[in-house]
Amino acid sequence: MQDPTPNHDELIRARQRSRATVMALILGAFVILVFAISIAKIKAGMPH
Amino acid sequence: MTAATLPLPADWRDFLALTKPRVMTLVVFTGLCGMLVAPVSIDPVLGFTAILCIALGAGAAGALNQWYEADLDGKMKRTQGRPLPAGRMERGSALHFGVGLGAFSVILMGLANNLVAAAILAVSILFYVLVYTVWLKRRTPQNIVIGGAAGAFPPLIGWAAATGDVATLPILLFTLVFLWTPPHFWALALFMKTDYAAAGVPMLPVVAGERSTRTQIGLYTIPMAIAAIAPWALGLTGALYGWVAIITTAVFAAMVVQVATRSTQPGDTMRPEKRLFAYSILYLFIIFGALVVDRWI
Incomplete structure (x- = not known):
């Protein structure tokens, strides 16, 4: 367990923000990838 | 519980470090080559997805390996800075x-590519985690x-992602990486012997x-050399690959002879062993690269 100081609180918030940003970017990239996979599958005339 | 009393959450860079990005480079490269020689x-998008899945699968195996070996990693200089032993992650x-x-x-591999590639990917992850990490490593x-064998699967997966099956060439590539692993790792183990001994890992130089x-490095190099030249000898590749395989394998063998015939002296810098370890990585890059060039020219 870490020290419950204001600095520690800020550090937690900063970590949470950076993790949320990275997660958002990954999810955005995943949406684009699924879209591109769907187009590729349609072009190939395959199911899914 | 207020935010101030919560433990510090791990940084996203620590999650990235869990995936062993440097090891992943070789895995991705051999997987890509396996796909390109098919x-x-x-389709480029499906090919990219297959390589992404191989990378993510390797990352998952690396993360689970670090989860299980956190205690060992804490005892070795080379690994004690990793997120778990350093206390940066739960x-x-x-x-x-x-x-x-x-x-x-x-x-994702199953949905975007095919079930054969997905099944081999699943086997490779489980093999690395359960067979190597949990069962064999400490025993x-x-x-x-x-x-x-776990590290030898990527060319097979890359090929299967493109074709939906396996054939002689990817099996030979699997065999090559499988037989390359002992000389590669034991060269490392020779100059990291004290680290492994401290952690209680029964690596060959320790036990x-x-x-x-x-001697074992020398012995494993013989079938490895045969596996490297076999694709050309069996007519599965052209002369370019054959010549590159012969020359680079001859250099590999010369370095192995040097390592196999010497013994450690007091104050030894272990230069031949370090050189063999570094060259073994380059060797695999060259030989797989030659395979792709040979296929596409």
């Missing part, structure tokens, strides 16, 4: 991340011989001694 072309986070990433990579000096390790 006799059928694959073990549960590493476990959830590894399982989630592994499942995601297999499901036998042959750990990396059998465990080496059987240096002499035996040097």
